[in-house]
Each structure stands twice: as C-alpha cells, then as structure tokens.
Amino acid sequence: MNKKKKYWESWEIVSIGTFAALIRISSFLVSITGGGMNPVAMILKNLIATSLLVILLYRVRKYGVLSLYVLINSIMTMVMMGRGMMIAPMALLAGLIGDWLIVLLGGYRNTAAVLIGLGFYETAYRIASLGLGFLFMRENINLLYFAVITVSIGYTGCIAGIFTGMYFSKELKHAGIIRL
Amino acid sequence: MIFQNTQGDGFIHRVNVLTKIILSLILSVLIVFLHQKESLYIFFAASFIYAGMLKKFKAMFVYYLMILVMFSISLFFSFLMGKIMSGHGAGNNDFSMLVPFLRVSVMSNITMVIAFSTTMDSLINSLKYLRLPSFIYFPLIVIIRFIPSFINDVKHIRESLKVRNISINFLTIIIHPFLSVRLLIVPAVIRALRSSDELSIAADIKGILESADTGRYAAVKPKREDFVVGVTAVLIIAAGLFAERGILS
Numbered sequence A: 001m002n003k004k005k006k007y008w009e010s011w012e013i014v015s016i017g018t019f020a021a022l023i024r025i026s027s028f029l030v031s032i033t034g035g036g037m038n039p040v041a042m043i044l045k046n047l048i049a050t051s052l053l054v055i056l057l058y059r060v061r062k063y064g065v066l067s068l069y070v071l072i073n074s075i076m077t078m079v080m081m082g083r084g085m086m087i088a089p090m091a092l093l094a095g096l097i098g099d100w101l102i103v104l105l106g107g108y109r110n111t112a113a114v115l116i117g118l119g120f121y122e123t124a125y126r127i128a129s130l131g132l133g134f135l136f137m138r139e140n141i142n143l144l145y146f147a148v149i150t151v152s153i154g155y156t157g158c159i160a161g162i163f164t165g166m167y168f169s170k171e172l173k174h175a176g177i178i179r180l
Numbered sequence B: 001m002i003f004q005n006t007q008g009d010g011f012i013h014r015v016n017v018l019t020k021i022i023l024s025l026i027l028s029v030l031i032v033f034l035h036q037k038e039s040l041y042i043f044f045a046a047s048f049i050y051a052g053m054l055k056k057f058k059a060m061f062v063y064y065l066m067i068l069v070m071f072s073i074s075l076f077f078s079f080l081m082g083k084i085m086s087g088h089g090a091g092n093n094d095f096s097m098l099v100p101f102l103r104v105s106v107m108s109n110i111t112m113v114i115a116f117s118t119t120m121d122s123l124i125n126s127l128k129y130l131r132l133p134s135f136i137y138f139p140l141i142v143i144i145r146f147i148p149s150f151i152n153d154v155k156h157i158r159e160s161l162k163v164r165n166i167s168i169n170f171l172t173i174i175i176h177p178f179l180s181v182r183l184l185i186v187p188a189v190i191r192a193l194r195s196s197d198e199l200s201i202a203a204d205i206k207g208i209l210e211s212a213d214t215g216r217y218a219a220v221k222p223k224r225e226d227f228v229v230g231v232t233a234v235l236i237i238a239a240g241l242f243a244e245r246g247i248l249s
Helices: A010-034 A039-059 A065-081 A088-104 A111-174 B017-033 B037-052 B057-084 B094-117 B120-129 B134-163 B170-175 B177-206 B208-212 B224-244
Strands: none
Touching (some): A010 A065, A010 B134, A039 A111, A039 B170, A065 A088, A088 A111, B017 B037, B037 B057, B120 B134, B170 B177
C-alpha cells in the first residue's frame, strides 16, 4: 500500500518539542537562580535560548522549523505560564518570514542564511513586543522607557546567542551529536 | 504549590479550553483599542470575577504583586526620564497612569484562567478535535513527556556538581556566567539531545505518528458552561463597547 510521505519525520517533531521544553526550562533555571531583573541573568537567559534555537536549526534543516517552534512555544507559554497570547500571531509571522529568508538566502546549510533568518526573527519579535507595549501604554509613553531598557538588554543576549549557538553547534558536530 | 495547575471540578474547570482561548483572543484584540475609564473598569471587574472563579486567591495576589512591581519600576524610570527631559512629564492625569495597568490586568486575569484550569491533556484533546495536523499537537505531547525527565536530569547534574563541591547560585551566575552555563546548561543539552533521540525511536517503534491523525480518544462537545460563558462574554463586551462610545456615561 502506497502511503503519502509526511513532510515532518517523527525525530524532527520530537526534536522541536524537546527543544521548546529545553529552552523554557533553561531560561527558567537561569531566571530563578540569577534573580528576575538582574541584567546578567537577563542577558544569559536570552543567550542560552538563542543558542539552543541555533542548535535546533542546525539539527532540523527543514523549511518551517522556526515557525513550528514558535507556534509550539506560544501554545506552551500560553497554557503553562498564562502569557504571550497577544504576541503569538506577530511571533509566528516573524518566524515564517525568518524561515522564508533562510531558504531565500541559501538554505539551512548556509551559515550566513541561518544567522540572518534567526537574527531577523529575534529583531522582529523584539520590535513587535515593544510595539505591543506601546499600544498598551500609549496614554503614558514614559512607562515604555523601562520596557525599552529590558528588551534592549535581552536583545544583546540574543545577538550574542546566535554566535555562541554556532560555536556550540560546531562543538556538537565534533562530538558527533549533530551533523553540520 | 501556588502556581500548580489544578484539575478541579468547579464551573470554570468545566468550560472547554477552546472557549477560553477564543475569549482570550477576542479580548486581546479589543483591549488594545479601549481607552475610556468606564469600559476599562467594566472589563477589569468582569475579568477579575472570571479569574476569581478559579479560587486561587494566593496566585492572583502574587500575579497582581508582580504586575505592581513591574509598574512601580516603570513608573520610577518614567519619573526619572521626566526629570531628565523637562516638559516631558510622567503623565497627563492620574487615569493615564492607570490605563496600562488595567489593560495588563484584564489580559492577566483572562490568561490566568487558561493557565490554571487547563491541563495539557485537555488542550491536546481539543486540538485533535479541531482535526489539526499531528505536527502541531505531537510536540506538545513530547513536552509533557520530556519535562519531568529533564527536571530529573537537572537534579542529577546538580548532584554531580555537589560531589565536586561546586554550587550554582546567584553569585556564581553574576561572577562566572559562562562557567555556570558550561557546568549546568551544556550537560543538560547533551542529555536532552539523547532523550530526544530515544523519544523519536520510541515514537517510530510504536507508530504514534502513523496513528495520530486517525481518530480522537474522547469527544469534545460544547457544554452548558460554554454557552453561559459565551453569552456572558457577549453581554459584557457589548456593555464595554457602549461605555467606550460614551452611551453609558
């Protein structure tokens, strides 16, 4: 019997689920150990999350992996932590464009393409967060200054995370855990 | 635990997760456009009662405390920036300070209900009912299966660090951030990658993905509670919109 081959293989779906949980728990661990509003912990939290996302992109090299991760992460954040409902559509759109950019710039085997795609997603996500913050606080725009500071600190960690993620991926390749 | 998800039998627990998510989506769009005192008070009061039906008052208190702390820090920065840039004051009136707080509180109340009264199982069941493809809900099943084993892995890593007389705490994170990552996160990632491989092999052997799209294990039908919440929500939204347009004021 000829069965239509599914686009996603089981190990890819399992990897996305595993990394979504791993990113959430690692960020939570750093937050509770380092204190919530501590800048070092904020940078480290974002650095780890983005590094793990880079590893996921290197592990599952298929169009839509970033979008599917964002979708699963949004559902998990909403149900487990009760937040992220409003940012989810914008994050998904940023993920879709990020995936599209990676394919357009040479695919998931091209390091620069992955870097630009992920960089776009992280930047667009932060801009969307600030835009949402603006909509919520538009009556008193000065309240947004604090949000801009915290988002900027987190963004620094994200950008550093893209590069540390690539370093991690190379190390994991040497260990034979992922294929580059 | 304060933030533990409860599988209670109260009214709010019997409301379908899809009803709660649809309500949250509608309100998340609506709340951005509201700016009148009356409409925001209506939505805040209604959402407060809705969240209060969970009877998790300690969690609500902690939630509100967190929102207040965040707003206090924001207000401090707002005050500071107002001082630096003279003529660009902290706010036009008292209500303009309250509006962002009310908006965030309404959304927090609504999502708090989803977080505390919904189990992953009921969410997956509802997603299956919508005939969503397996690649959407299967990772959620993986997350449920993976989180407890990963927490166990983290405990093992911490114990192995204790054996070597190393402890990861607030100071270690501040003074040696990269060493902390190397000691805690790197072994966790390696273990997670191994778990991921084991889980995918198990899924393949059991043929979980092959059978995932064939049926659902329990029927999800709208209940009386869904209609009650739906009709009440429509009435409150209508009242809020009337208040926004100044008809009630």
